[in-house]
Amino acid sequence: MRHCRRPTRLVREFRASLAAGLLLIFVPLAARAGSEEIERLTFAQLVDSIRADSAVTETIKSYNGKQVAIQGFIVPAGAPDLSFFLLSRVSALGNYCCEAPVGQDETVYVFTTKEVNITYDPLRIFRIVGVFEAGMRTDATYGPSLFRIHDARVEEAFGAKVFKTADFPAPGPKP
Amino acid sequence: MTILTVALKYLRGRLVATTLTAVSIALGVSLVVASVLLARGIKDGFIAGATDYNLVVGAKGSPTQLVLGVVFRMDLATPNIEDTIYQSLHQDPRVETAVPIGVGDAFRGFRYVATNSAYFAAFPWRRKTFALAAGKFFADDPPSEPAYEAVLGAEAARSTGLQIGDRFYEGEEMAEYPLTVVGILRPTHSADDRAIFFSLPSYWGMNEVARGMAVKPLTAVLIRPKRMSDLPSLNRELNISADTQAVLPSAVLLTIFNMMAVAENVLKMILAIVGIIVLLYVFVAMYSATMERRREIATMRALGARRATVFGIILAESAGLATVGGVVGLLAGHAIAYLAGLVLGQSGLVTNPFLFNPFEPVVLVSVILLGTLAGLLPAVLAYRTEVAENLAPLS
Numbered sequence: 364m365r366h367c368r369r370p371t372r373l374v375r376e377f378r379a380s381l382a383a384g385l386l387l388i389f390v391p392l393a394a395r396a397g398s399e400e401i402e403r404l405t406f407a408q409l410v411d412s413i414r415a416d417s418a419v420t421e422t423i424k425s426y427n428g429k430q431v432a433i434q435g436f437i438v439p440a441g442a443p444d445l446s447f448f449l450l451s452r453v454s455a456l457g458n459y460c461c462e463a464p465v466g467q468d469e470t471v472y473v474f475t476t477k478e479v480n481i482t483y484d485p486l487r488i489f490r491i492v493g494v495f496e497a498g499m500r501t502d503a504t505y506g507p508s509l510f511r512i513h514d515a516r517v518e519e520a521f522g523a524k525v526f527k528t529a530d531f532p533a534p535g536p537k538p
Numbered sequence: 539m540t541i542l543t544v545a546l547k548y549l550r551g552r553l554v555a556t557t558l559t560a561v562s563i564a565l566g567v568s569l570v571v572a573s574v575l576l577a578r579g580i581k582d583g584f585i586a587g588a589t590d591y592n593l594v595v596g597a598k599g600s601p602t603q604l605v606l607g608v609v610f611r612m613d614l615a616t617p618n619i620e621d622t623i624y625q626s627l628h629q630d631p632r633v634e635t636a637v638p639i640g641v642g643d644a645f646r647g648f649r650y651v652a653t654n655s656a657y658f659a660a661f662p663w664r665r666k667t668f669a670l671a672a673g674k675f676f677a678d679d680p681p682s683e684p685a686y687e688a689v690l691g692a693e694a695a696r697s698t699g700l701q702i703g704d705r706f707y708e709g710e711e712m713a714e715y716p717l718t719v720v721g722i723l724r725p726t727h728s729a730d731d732r733a734i735f736f737s738l739p740s741y742w743g744m745n746e747v748a749r750g751m752a753v754k755p756l757t758a759v760l761i762r763p764k765r766m767s768d769l770p771s772l773n774r775e776l777n778i779s780a781d782t783q784a785v786l787p788s789a790v791l792l793t794i795f796n797m798m799a800v801a802e803n804v805l806k807m808i809l810a811i812v813g814i815i816v817l818l819y820v821f822v823a824m825y826s827a828t829m830e831r832r833r834e835i836a837t838m839r840a841l842g843a844r845r846a847t848v849f850g851i852i853l854a855e856s857a858g859l860a861t862v863g864g865v866v867g868l869l870a871g872h873a874i875a876y877l878a879g880l881v882l883g884q885s886g887l888v889t890n891p892f893l894f895n896p897f898e899p900v901v902l903v904s905v906i907l908l909g910t911l912a913g914l915l916p917a918v919l920a921y922r923t924e925v926a927e928n929l930a931p932l933s
Contacts, residue, residue: 438769438770438786438789439786439788439789439792440766440769440786440788441592441788442588442788443584443585443588443787443792443795444585445792448788449769449770451770453770455769455773455774456786456789463771463774464770464771464773464774465767465770466771467765467767470766470770482796482799483789483792483793483795483796484796485789503662503663504662504663505766506634506663506763506764506765506766508765508766508767
Protein backbone atom coordinates (compact mmCIF):
# COMPACT_ATOMS: atom_id res chain seq x y z
CA MET A 364 0.00 0.00 0.00
CA ARG A 365 1.27 3.37 -1.00
CA HIS A 366 1.36 6.10 1.58
CA CYS A 367 1.09 9.74 0.72
CA ARG A 368 4.17 11.56 1.71
CA ARG A 369 3.66 14.25 4.32
CA PRO A 370 4.22 17.68 2.86
CA THR A 371 7.51 19.22 3.73
CA ARG A 372 7.71 22.38 5.82
CA LEU A 373 8.48 24.41 2.72
CA VAL A 374 5.37 23.18 0.91
CA ARG A 375 3.21 23.84 4.02
CA GLU A 376 4.53 27.37 4.28
CA PHE A 377 3.90 27.95 0.58
CA ARG A 378 0.30 26.75 0.89
CA ALA A 379 -0.31 28.96 3.91
CA SER A 380 1.16 31.98 2.15
CA LEU A 381 -0.96 31.28 -0.96
CA ALA A 382 -4.14 31.03 1.12
CA ALA A 383 -3.33 34.25 2.98
CA GLY A 384 -2.57 36.02 -0.29
CA LEU A 385 -5.84 34.92 -1.87
CA LEU A 386 -7.75 36.09 1.21
CA LEU A 387 -6.00 39.44 1.07
CA ILE A 388 -7.00 39.84 -2.58
CA PHE A 389 -10.57 38.60 -2.58
CA VAL A 390 -11.97 39.71 0.80
CA PRO A 391 -11.54 43.45 0.12
CA LEU A 392 -12.89 42.97 -3.42
CA ALA A 393 -16.00 41.25 -2.11
CA ALA A 394 -16.50 43.93 0.53
CA ARG A 395 -16.05 46.67 -2.07
CA ALA A 396 -18.52 45.05 -4.44
CA GLY A 397 -21.09 44.95 -1.66
CA SER A 398 -20.59 48.57 -0.65
CA GLU A 399 -20.83 49.91 -4.24
CA GLU A 400 -24.19 48.42 -5.10
CA ILE A 401 -25.84 50.61 -7.70
CA GLU A 402 -29.45 51.59 -7.09
CA ARG A 403 -31.80 50.95 -10.01
CA LEU A 404 -34.11 53.85 -10.85
CA THR A 405 -37.06 53.78 -13.26
CA PHE A 406 -38.93 56.46 -15.13
CA ALA A 407 -42.02 55.35 -13.23
CA GLN A 408 -40.32 56.35 -9.98
CA LEU A 409 -39.41 59.72 -11.47
CA VAL A 410 -43.00 60.39 -12.57
CA ASP A 411 -44.38 59.30 -9.20
CA SER A 412 -42.00 61.64 -7.45
CA ILE A 413 -43.51 64.79 -8.93
CA ARG A 414 -45.99 66.48 -6.67
CA ALA A 415 -48.78 68.78 -7.84
CA ASP A 416 -46.62 71.86 -7.41
CA SER A 417 -43.93 70.36 -9.68
CA ALA A 418 -41.54 69.88 -6.78
CA VAL A 419 -39.93 66.48 -6.31
CA THR A 420 -40.50 64.37 -3.23
CA GLU A 421 -38.01 63.71 -0.46
CA THR A 422 -38.03 60.03 -1.45
CA ILE A 423 -36.51 60.71 -4.83
CA LYS A 424 -34.24 63.38 -3.33
CA SER A 425 -32.83 60.68 -1.05
CA TYR A 426 -31.04 59.34 -4.15
CA ASN A 427 -29.19 62.64 -4.56
CA GLY A 428 -25.44 62.12 -4.71
CA LYS A 429 -25.79 58.34 -5.04
CA GLN A 430 -24.76 56.12 -7.93
CA VAL A 431 -27.87 55.04 -9.82
CA ALA A 432 -28.59 53.12 -13.00
CA ILE A 433 -31.48 53.95 -15.29
CA GLN A 434 -32.44 52.66 -18.72
CA GLY A 435 -33.91 54.64 -21.58
CA PHE A 436 -33.46 56.08 -25.06
CA ILE A 437 -30.74 58.58 -25.84
CA VAL A 438 -31.80 61.90 -27.34
CA PRO A 439 -28.59 63.61 -28.52
CA ALA A 440 -29.66 67.14 -27.64
CA GLY A 441 -26.15 68.50 -27.04
CA ALA A 442 -22.86 68.21 -28.89
CA PRO A 443 -22.22 65.04 -30.92
CA ASP A 444 -19.51 63.93 -28.48
CA LEU A 445 -22.41 63.08 -26.12
CA SER A 446 -20.89 65.09 -23.27
CA PHE A 447 -24.55 65.99 -22.66
CA PHE A 448 -27.71 64.26 -23.80
CA LEU A 449 -31.25 63.55 -22.71
CA LEU A 450 -32.40 60.15 -21.55
CA SER A 451 -36.06 59.59 -22.31
CA ARG A 452 -38.56 56.85 -21.61
CA VAL A 453 -39.62 56.83 -25.24
CA SER A 454 -37.55 57.16 -28.37
CA ALA A 455 -37.70 60.77 -29.52
CA LEU A 456 -36.85 59.92 -33.10
CA GLY A 457 -39.34 57.19 -33.88
CA ASN A 458 -41.82 59.53 -35.54
CA TYR A 459 -44.33 57.13 -36.91
CA CYS A 460 -45.22 54.73 -34.14
CA CYS A 461 -45.34 53.99 -30.46
CA GLU A 462 -45.98 56.76 -28.02
CA ALA A 463 -46.22 60.52 -27.84
CA PRO A 464 -43.08 62.30 -26.68
CA VAL A 465 -42.72 62.65 -22.93
CA GLY A 466 -42.19 65.79 -20.88
CA GLN A 467 -39.76 66.99 -18.29
CA ASP A 468 -40.87 64.45 -15.67
CA GLU A 469 -39.75 61.55 -17.90
CA THR A 470 -36.53 63.09 -19.14
CA VAL A 471 -33.17 62.86 -17.42
CA TYR A 472 -30.39 65.32 -18.29
CA VAL A 473 -27.19 63.28 -18.54
CA PHE A 474 -23.68 64.73 -18.28
CA THR A 475 -20.66 62.60 -19.13
CA THR A 476 -17.04 63.37 -18.36
CA LYS A 477 -15.34 60.53 -20.21
CA GLU A 478 -15.56 59.97 -23.96
CA VAL A 479 -18.66 57.97 -24.87
CA ASN A 480 -17.93 55.17 -27.32
CA ILE A 481 -21.20 53.65 -28.41
CA THR A 482 -22.87 52.79 -31.66
CA TYR A 483 -25.68 55.31 -31.42
CA ASP A 484 -29.11 54.05 -32.30
CA PRO A 485 -32.20 56.15 -31.55
CA LEU A 486 -34.27 53.00 -31.19
CA ARG A 487 -31.95 51.16 -28.78
CA ILE A 488 -32.17 51.23 -25.01
CA PHE A 489 -29.04 52.21 -23.13
CA ARG A 490 -28.17 51.84 -19.46
CA ILE A 491 -26.83 54.98 -17.83
CA VAL A 492 -24.89 54.80 -14.58
CA GLY A 493 -23.91 57.94 -12.73
CA VAL A 494 -24.48 60.27 -9.82
CA PHE A 495 -28.13 61.24 -9.49
CA GLU A 496 -29.53 64.66 -8.69
CA ALA A 497 -33.21 65.59 -8.37
CA GLY A 498 -34.84 69.02 -8.03
CA MET A 499 -35.42 71.96 -10.31
CA ARG A 500 -32.21 73.62 -11.43
CA THR A 501 -31.41 75.94 -14.29
CA ASP A 502 -28.16 75.47 -16.12
CA ALA A 503 -26.77 78.37 -18.19
CA THR A 504 -26.11 76.07 -21.14
CA TYR A 505 -28.85 73.48 -20.95
CA GLY A 506 -31.72 75.35 -19.29
CA PRO A 507 -34.05 74.11 -16.53
CA SER A 508 -34.22 70.44 -15.59
CA LEU A 509 -35.79 68.26 -12.91
CA PHE A 510 -33.55 65.19 -12.98
CA ARG A 511 -29.86 64.98 -13.77
CA ILE A 512 -27.15 62.34 -13.82
CA HIS A 513 -23.55 63.51 -13.59
CA ASP A 514 -20.26 61.68 -14.33
CA ALA A 515 -22.33 59.23 -16.30
CA ARG A 516 -21.15 56.21 -18.22
CA VAL A 517 -23.16 54.67 -21.03
CA GLU A 518 -23.64 50.94 -21.44
CA GLU A 519 -25.66 48.98 -23.90
CA ALA A 520 -28.62 47.32 -22.19
CA PHE A 521 -29.31 44.20 -24.18
CA GLY A 522 -32.87 42.96 -23.84
CA ALA A 523 -33.66 45.72 -21.41
CA LYS A 524 -37.16 46.74 -20.53
CA VAL A 525 -38.10 50.36 -20.01
CA PHE A 526 -40.66 50.49 -17.24
CA LYS A 527 -43.71 52.57 -17.89
CA THR A 528 -45.94 54.25 -15.34
CA ALA A 529 -48.63 51.65 -15.99
CA ASP A 530 -46.26 48.86 -14.91
CA PHE A 531 -46.24 50.30 -11.41
CA PRO A 532 -49.76 50.71 -10.00
CA ALA A 533 -50.04 53.54 -7.51
CA PRO A 534 -49.46 52.31 -3.95
CA GLY A 535 -52.48 52.03 -1.68
CA PRO A 536 -55.21 49.60 -0.69
CA LYS A 537 -57.02 47.90 -3.51
CA PRO A 538 -60.81 48.25 -3.57
CA MET B 539 34.43 48.68 -32.80
CA THR B 540 31.03 48.24 -31.15
CA ILE B 541 28.14 46.13 -32.43
CA LEU B 542 26.23 49.31 -33.37
CA THR B 543 29.17 50.72 -35.39
CA VAL B 544 29.55 47.47 -37.34
CA ALA B 545 25.78 47.31 -37.95
CA LEU B 546 25.80 50.89 -39.19
CA LYS B 547 28.70 50.16 -41.54
CA TYR B 548 26.86 47.13 -42.93
CA LEU B 549 23.73 49.23 -43.51
CA ARG B 550 25.78 51.92 -45.27
CA GLY B 551 27.53 49.25 -47.32
CA ARG B 552 24.25 48.31 -49.04
CA LEU B 553 22.73 51.79 -49.09
CA VAL B 554 20.15 51.19 -51.84
CA ALA B 555 18.70 48.08 -50.20
CA THR B 556 18.79 49.76 -46.77
CA THR B 557 17.01 52.87 -48.07
CA LEU B 558 14.35 50.83 -49.87
CA THR B 559 13.65 48.76 -46.75
CA ALA B 560 13.45 51.86 -44.53
CA VAL B 561 11.17 53.58 -47.06
CA SER B 562 8.84 50.57 -47.17
CA ILE B 563 8.61 50.60 -43.36
CA ALA B 564 8.04 54.38 -43.41
CA LEU B 565 5.28 54.03 -46.01
CA GLY B 566 3.49 51.38 -43.95
CA VAL B 567 3.77 53.41 -40.74
CA SER B 568 2.74 56.67 -42.44
CA LEU B 569 -0.33 54.95 -43.86
CA VAL B 570 -1.38 53.75 -40.41
CA VAL B 571 -0.64 57.09 -38.70
CA ALA B 572 -2.30 59.21 -41.41
CA SER B 573 -5.41 57.00 -41.42
CA VAL B 574 -5.81 57.16 -37.64
CA LEU B 575 -5.13 60.91 -37.47
CA LEU B 576 -7.51 61.65 -40.32
CA ALA B 577 -10.31 59.49 -38.91
CA ARG B 578 -9.93 61.24 -35.56
CA GLY B 579 -9.53 64.64 -37.23
CA ILE B 580 -12.68 64.24 -39.30
CA LYS B 581 -14.66 63.23 -36.22
CA ASP B 582 -13.26 66.12 -34.17
CA GLY B 583 -13.90 68.48 -37.10
CA PHE B 584 -17.56 67.48 -37.16
CA ILE B 585 -17.83 67.86 -33.37
CA ALA B 586 -16.11 71.28 -33.35
CA GLY B 587 -18.07 72.53 -36.36
CA ALA B 588 -21.47 71.36 -35.11
CA THR B 589 -24.06 74.04 -34.52
CA ASP B 590 -25.01 75.16 -31.01
CA TYR B 591 -28.64 74.99 -32.02
CA ASN B 592 -30.46 71.81 -31.05
CA LEU B 593 -32.87 71.36 -33.93
CA VAL B 594 -32.65 72.08 -37.65
CA VAL B 595 -35.97 72.46 -39.46
CA GLY B 596 -36.10 72.19 -43.24
CA ALA B 597 -38.05 70.72 -46.13
CA LYS B 598 -38.88 67.01 -46.23
CA GLY B 599 -35.99 64.95 -47.53
CA SER B 600 -32.70 63.61 -46.30
CA PRO B 601 -31.77 64.60 -42.71
CA THR B 602 -28.09 64.17 -43.60
CA GLN B 603 -28.39 66.51 -46.58
CA LEU B 604 -30.16 69.09 -44.39
CA VAL B 605 -27.42 69.09 -41.73
CA LEU B 606 -24.49 68.85 -44.17
CA GLY B 607 -26.00 71.57 -46.35
CA VAL B 608 -27.07 74.04 -43.67
CA VAL B 609 -24.47 73.52 -40.93
CA PHE B 610 -21.36 72.34 -42.80
CA ARG B 611 -22.23 73.55 -46.32
CA MET B 612 -20.81 70.32 -47.69
CA ASP B 613 -23.94 69.34 -49.59
CA LEU B 614 -26.54 71.03 -51.76
CA ALA B 615 -29.27 72.90 -49.94
CA THR B 616 -32.57 71.07 -49.41
CA PRO B 617 -35.69 72.51 -51.11
CA ASN B 618 -37.22 75.65 -49.65
CA ILE B 619 -39.71 76.03 -46.84
CA GLU B 620 -41.97 79.02 -46.33
CA ASP B 621 -40.98 81.94 -44.15
CA THR B 622 -44.27 81.48 -42.24
CA ILE B 623 -42.80 78.34 -40.66
CA TYR B 624 -40.04 80.49 -39.17
CA GLN B 625 -42.61 83.06 -38.01
CA SER B 626 -44.69 80.43 -36.20
CA LEU B 627 -41.62 78.83 -34.60
CA HIS B 628 -40.39 82.28 -33.56
CA GLN B 629 -43.64 82.77 -31.68
CA ASP B 630 -43.83 79.24 -30.25
CA PRO B 631 -43.68 79.51 -26.42
CA ARG B 632 -41.37 76.47 -26.27
CA VAL B 633 -38.77 78.12 -28.50
CA GLU B 634 -36.14 80.41 -27.03
CA THR B 635 -34.40 81.34 -30.30
CA ALA B 636 -35.25 80.61 -33.92
CA VAL B 637 -32.81 81.64 -36.64
CA PRO B 638 -33.87 81.65 -40.30
CA ILE B 639 -31.33 80.46 -42.85
CA GLY B 640 -31.32 80.80 -46.60
CA VAL B 641 -28.53 78.98 -48.41
CA GLY B 642 -28.00 80.33 -51.90
CA ASP B 643 -25.40 80.44 -54.61
CA ALA B 644 -21.73 81.09 -54.10
CA PHE B 645 -19.00 83.58 -54.94
CA ARG B 646 -15.82 81.82 -56.13
CA GLY B 647 -17.01 78.70 -54.32
CA PHE B 648 -17.79 80.46 -51.02
CA ARG B 649 -21.41 79.79 -50.20
CA TYR B 650 -23.94 82.60 -49.69
CA VAL B 651 -25.74 82.27 -46.35
CA ALA B 652 -28.66 84.61 -45.67
CA THR B 653 -29.74 85.03 -42.07
CA ASN B 654 -30.46 87.66 -39.44
CA SER B 655 -28.46 89.13 -36.55
CA ALA B 656 -29.49 86.28 -34.19
CA TYR B 657 -27.07 84.00 -36.07
CA PHE B 658 -24.12 85.98 -34.70
CA ALA B 659 -25.59 86.74 -31.25
CA ALA B 660 -23.58 85.67 -28.19
CA PHE B 661 -26.11 83.75 -26.12
CA PRO B 662 -24.92 82.37 -22.76
CA TRP B 663 -25.44 78.79 -24.03
CA ARG B 664 -23.35 79.21 -27.17
CA ARG B 665 -19.88 77.71 -27.49
CA LYS B 666 -19.16 79.54 -30.70
CA THR B 667 -18.55 83.28 -30.66
CA PHE B 668 -18.45 85.56 -33.66
CA ALA B 669 -16.10 88.52 -33.56
CA LEU B 670 -15.29 91.00 -36.28
CA ALA B 671 -11.77 91.40 -37.56
CA ALA B 672 -12.87 94.52 -39.44
CA GLY B 673 -16.01 96.52 -40.19
CA LYS B 674 -19.48 95.82 -38.79
CA PHE B 675 -22.27 93.24 -38.95
CA PHE B 676 -25.02 93.85 -41.52
CA ALA B 677 -28.25 95.33 -40.20
CA ASP B 678 -31.62 93.54 -40.06
CA ASP B 679 -33.00 95.55 -42.97
CA PRO B 680 -36.74 95.61 -43.75
CA PRO B 681 -37.89 93.28 -46.58
CA SER B 682 -38.80 96.23 -48.79
CA GLU B 683 -35.35 97.85 -48.48
CA PRO B 684 -32.59 95.28 -48.84
CA ALA B 685 -29.17 96.79 -48.11
CA TYR B 686 -27.11 94.15 -49.97
CA GLU B 687 -24.43 94.31 -47.26
CA ALA B 688 -22.21 91.27 -46.76
CA VAL B 689 -20.06 89.94 -43.91
CA LEU B 690 -17.31 87.57 -45.00
CA GLY B 691 -15.97 84.57 -43.13
CA ALA B 692 -12.22 84.73 -42.44
CA GLU B 693 -11.22 82.19 -45.11
CA ALA B 694 -13.63 83.65 -47.68
CA ALA B 695 -12.08 87.10 -47.17
CA ARG B 696 -8.52 85.77 -47.30
CA SER B 697 -9.03 83.70 -50.45
CA THR B 698 -11.08 86.23 -52.43
CA GLY B 699 -9.00 89.22 -51.32
CA LEU B 700 -12.16 91.26 -50.79
CA GLN B 701 -11.81 94.25 -48.45
CA ILE B 702 -14.28 96.44 -46.58
CA GLY B 703 -16.19 98.60 -49.07
CA ASP B 704 -15.55 96.26 -52.05
CA ARG B 705 -18.57 95.42 -54.20
CA PHE B 706 -18.87 91.98 -55.78
CA TYR B 707 -21.20 89.63 -57.62
CA GLU B 708 -20.90 86.39 -59.56
CA GLY B 709 -22.75 85.80 -62.81
CA GLU B 710 -23.97 88.59 -65.07
CA GLU B 711 -27.56 88.26 -63.90
CA MET B 712 -26.35 89.34 -60.45
CA ALA B 713 -24.67 92.51 -61.74
CA GLU B 714 -27.74 94.53 -60.80
CA TYR B 715 -27.51 93.34 -57.20
CA PRO B 716 -23.88 93.59 -56.14
CA LEU B 717 -23.08 92.96 -52.49
CA THR B 718 -20.94 95.41 -50.52
CA VAL B 719 -18.48 94.06 -47.95
CA VAL B 720 -19.23 95.72 -44.58
CA GLY B 721 -17.51 93.25 -42.24
CA ILE B 722 -14.95 90.47 -42.03
CA LEU B 723 -15.18 87.85 -39.29
CA ARG B 724 -12.35 86.47 -37.19
CA PRO B 725 -11.67 82.74 -37.75
CA THR B 726 -14.20 80.46 -36.04
CA HIS B 727 -12.50 77.21 -37.20
CA SER B 728 -15.78 76.02 -38.66
CA ALA B 729 -17.63 76.07 -41.98
CA ASP B 730 -18.61 79.69 -41.21
CA ASP B 731 -15.06 80.74 -42.14
CA ARG B 732 -15.88 79.86 -45.74
CA ALA B 733 -19.30 81.56 -45.90
CA ILE B 734 -20.52 84.95 -47.14
CA PHE B 735 -23.34 86.22 -44.92
CA PHE B 736 -25.98 88.79 -45.74
CA SER B 737 -29.55 89.62 -44.77
CA LEU B 738 -32.65 87.69 -45.84
CA PRO B 739 -34.22 90.73 -47.60
CA SER B 740 -31.02 90.95 -49.69
CA TYR B 741 -31.30 87.20 -50.43
CA TRP B 742 -34.89 87.57 -51.53
CA GLY B 743 -34.07 90.73 -53.52
CA MET B 744 -31.28 89.02 -55.45
CA ASN B 745 -33.50 86.09 -56.45
CA GLU B 746 -35.85 86.74 -59.34
CA VAL B 747 -38.38 84.11 -58.22
CA ALA B 748 -38.32 85.15 -54.55
CA ARG B 749 -38.86 88.80 -55.51
CA GLY B 750 -42.28 87.97 -56.87
CA MET B 751 -43.38 85.66 -54.06
CA ALA B 752 -45.85 86.83 -51.44
CA VAL B 753 -44.57 84.28 -48.91
CA LYS B 754 -40.79 84.35 -48.99
CA PRO B 755 -38.68 81.17 -49.14
CA LEU B 756 -36.13 79.89 -46.62
CA THR B 757 -33.84 76.86 -46.55
CA ALA B 758 -33.99 76.08 -42.85
CA VAL B 759 -34.65 77.32 -39.33
CA LEU B 760 -32.27 76.69 -36.44
CA ILE B 761 -34.04 76.16 -33.11
CA ARG B 762 -32.98 76.51 -29.51
CA PRO B 763 -35.79 75.40 -27.14
CA LYS B 764 -36.40 77.02 -23.74
CA ARG B 765 -36.35 73.57 -22.14
CA MET B 766 -34.36 70.72 -23.64
CA SER B 767 -37.11 68.34 -22.59
CA ASP B 768 -39.36 70.04 -25.17
CA LEU B 769 -37.06 68.95 -28.00
CA PRO B 770 -38.69 65.53 -28.57
CA SER B 771 -42.18 67.05 -28.85
CA LEU B 772 -40.99 69.83 -31.18
CA ASN B 773 -39.12 67.26 -33.26
CA ARG B 774 -42.17 65.01 -33.49
CA GLU B 775 -44.60 67.81 -34.40
CA LEU B 776 -42.39 69.19 -37.14
CA ASN B 777 -41.81 65.75 -38.60
CA ILE B 778 -45.48 64.81 -38.60
CA SER B 779 -46.24 68.02 -40.54
CA ALA B 780 -46.47 67.48 -44.31
CA ASP B 781 -44.21 70.44 -45.08
CA THR B 782 -41.25 70.09 -42.78
CA GLN B 783 -38.72 67.74 -41.27
CA ALA B 784 -36.84 68.44 -38.06
CA VAL B 785 -33.53 66.83 -37.23
CA LEU B 786 -31.26 66.83 -34.23
CA PRO B 787 -27.90 67.70 -35.80
CA SER B 788 -26.04 65.55 -33.29
CA ALA B 789 -28.21 62.54 -34.14
CA VAL B 790 -27.27 62.94 -37.83
CA LEU B 791 -23.58 63.31 -36.98
CA LEU B 792 -23.67 60.25 -34.70
CA THR B 793 -25.17 58.27 -37.59
CA ILE B 794 -22.32 59.51 -39.81
CA PHE B 795 -19.85 58.43 -37.09
CA ASN B 796 -21.47 54.97 -37.06
CA MET B 797 -20.90 54.68 -40.82
CA MET B 798 -17.35 55.96 -40.43
CA ALA B 799 -16.73 53.28 -37.79
CA VAL B 800 -17.60 50.58 -40.34
CA ALA B 801 -15.17 52.12 -42.84
CA GLU B 802 -12.55 52.40 -40.07
CA ASN B 803 -12.88 48.69 -39.30
CA VAL B 804 -12.32 47.79 -42.95
CA LEU B 805 -9.37 50.19 -43.04
CA LYS B 806 -7.91 48.55 -39.91
CA MET B 807 -7.98 45.16 -41.65
CA ILE B 808 -6.28 46.60 -44.73
CA LEU B 809 -3.66 48.31 -42.55
CA ALA B 810 -3.02 45.04 -40.69
CA ILE B 811 -2.35 43.33 -44.04
CA VAL B 812 -0.04 46.20 -45.06
CA GLY B 813 1.80 45.75 -41.74
CA ILE B 814 2.28 42.03 -42.38
CA ILE B 815 3.57 42.71 -45.93
CA VAL B 816 6.08 45.28 -44.63
CA LEU B 817 7.18 42.86 -41.91
CA LEU B 818 7.71 40.12 -44.50
CA TYR B 819 9.64 42.54 -46.70
CA VAL B 820 11.98 43.43 -43.82
CA PHE B 821 12.43 39.74 -43.07
CA VAL B 822 13.26 38.91 -46.70
CA ALA B 823 15.66 41.86 -46.95
CA MET B 824 17.49 40.88 -43.76
CA TYR B 825 17.49 37.19 -44.68
CA SER B 826 19.01 37.73 -48.14
CA ALA B 827 21.53 40.20 -46.72
CA THR B 828 22.60 37.59 -44.14
CA MET B 829 22.81 34.82 -46.73
CA GLU B 830 24.90 37.02 -49.02
CA ARG B 831 27.51 37.71 -46.37
CA ARG B 832 27.90 34.33 -44.74
CA ARG B 833 31.53 34.36 -45.85
CA GLU B 834 32.11 37.74 -44.15
CA ILE B 835 30.45 36.47 -41.00
CA ALA B 836 32.62 33.37 -41.07
CA THR B 837 35.71 35.60 -41.46
CA MET B 838 34.62 37.70 -38.49
CA ARG B 839 34.15 34.54 -36.45
CA ALA B 840 37.56 33.26 -37.57
CA LEU B 841 39.08 36.53 -36.42
CA GLY B 842 37.64 36.04 -32.97
CA ALA B 843 34.13 37.50 -33.07
CA ARG B 844 31.80 35.60 -30.77
CA ARG B 845 28.53 34.04 -31.99
CA ALA B 846 26.57 36.46 -29.75
CA THR B 847 28.36 39.44 -31.34
CA VAL B 848 27.34 38.33 -34.84
CA PHE B 849 23.79 37.70 -33.59
CA GLY B 850 23.73 41.21 -32.05
CA ILE B 851 24.97 42.88 -35.25
CA ILE B 852 22.11 41.44 -37.35
CA LEU B 853 19.52 42.34 -34.70
CA ALA B 854 20.96 45.86 -34.41
CA GLU B 855 20.70 46.26 -38.19
CA SER B 856 17.01 45.31 -38.31
CA ALA B 857 16.23 47.38 -35.20
CA GLY B 858 18.03 50.36 -36.76
CA LEU B 859 16.08 49.98 -40.00
CA ALA B 860 12.80 49.74 -38.10
CA THR B 861 13.64 52.80 -35.96
CA VAL B 862 14.53 54.97 -38.96
CA GLY B 863 11.49 53.73 -40.91
CA GLY B 864 9.21 54.20 -37.88
CA VAL B 865 10.33 57.77 -37.12
CA VAL B 866 10.20 58.84 -40.79
CA GLY B 867 6.79 57.11 -41.09
CA LEU B 868 5.40 59.03 -38.09
CA LEU B 869 6.55 62.34 -39.54
CA ALA B 870 5.27 61.44 -43.02
CA GLY B 871 1.94 60.32 -41.51
CA HIS B 872 1.51 63.75 -39.90
CA ALA B 873 2.44 65.45 -43.19
CA ILE B 874 -0.13 63.37 -45.12
CA ALA B 875 -2.81 64.08 -42.49
CA TYR B 876 -1.99 67.79 -42.67
CA LEU B 877 -2.27 67.88 -46.48
CA ALA B 878 -5.48 65.84 -46.43
CA GLY B 879 -6.81 68.24 -43.76
CA LEU B 880 -6.19 71.15 -46.12
CA VAL B 881 -8.14 69.38 -48.87
CA LEU B 882 -10.99 68.58 -46.47
CA GLY B 883 -10.97 72.21 -45.29
CA GLN B 884 -11.83 73.30 -48.82
CA SER B 885 -14.94 71.14 -48.69
CA GLY B 886 -16.12 72.74 -45.44
CA LEU B 887 -14.76 70.40 -42.79
CA VAL B 888 -12.08 71.92 -40.59
CA THR B 889 -9.75 69.35 -39.04
CA ASN B 890 -6.94 69.94 -36.58
CA PRO B 891 -3.69 69.46 -38.56
CA PHE B 892 -1.51 69.28 -35.44
CA LEU B 893 -3.42 66.49 -33.81
CA PHE B 894 -1.32 64.11 -31.72
CA ASN B 895 -2.65 60.70 -30.94
CA PRO B 896 -1.49 58.91 -27.77
CA PHE B 897 -1.16 55.70 -29.78
CA GLU B 898 1.81 57.11 -31.74
CA PRO B 899 4.52 56.13 -29.22
CA VAL B 900 2.90 52.68 -29.08
CA VAL B 901 3.12 52.44 -32.89
CA LEU B 902 6.79 53.45 -32.86
CA VAL B 903 7.72 50.95 -30.13
CA SER B 904 5.70 48.21 -31.90
CA VAL B 905 7.43 48.93 -35.23
CA ILE B 906 10.87 48.72 -33.59
CA LEU B 907 9.96 45.48 -31.80
CA LEU B 908 8.42 43.89 -34.90
CA GLY B 909 11.32 45.06 -37.07
CA THR B 910 13.75 43.51 -34.61
CA LEU B 911 11.64 40.35 -34.60
CA ALA B 912 11.85 40.20 -38.41
CA GLY B 913 15.64 40.16 -38.05
CA LEU B 914 15.57 37.37 -35.47
CA LEU B 915 15.70 34.38 -37.87
CA PRO B 916 18.47 35.89 -40.03
CA ALA B 917 20.33 36.65 -36.76
CA VAL B 918 19.96 33.02 -35.67
CA LEU B 919 21.28 31.91 -39.09
CA ALA B 920 24.26 34.21 -38.62
CA TYR B 921 24.73 32.87 -35.09
CA ARG B 922 24.86 29.30 -36.42
CA THR B 923 27.22 30.10 -39.31
CA GLU B 924 29.98 27.52 -39.40
CA VAL B 925 33.44 28.99 -39.96
CA ALA B 926 34.95 26.00 -41.75
CA GLU B 927 32.02 25.52 -44.13
CA ASN B 928 31.87 29.13 -45.22
CA LEU B 929 35.57 29.83 -45.46
CA ALA B 930 36.19 27.01 -47.91
CA PRO B 931 37.73 28.15 -51.21
CA LEU B 932 35.08 29.25 -53.73
CA SER B 933 36.68 27.49 -56.70
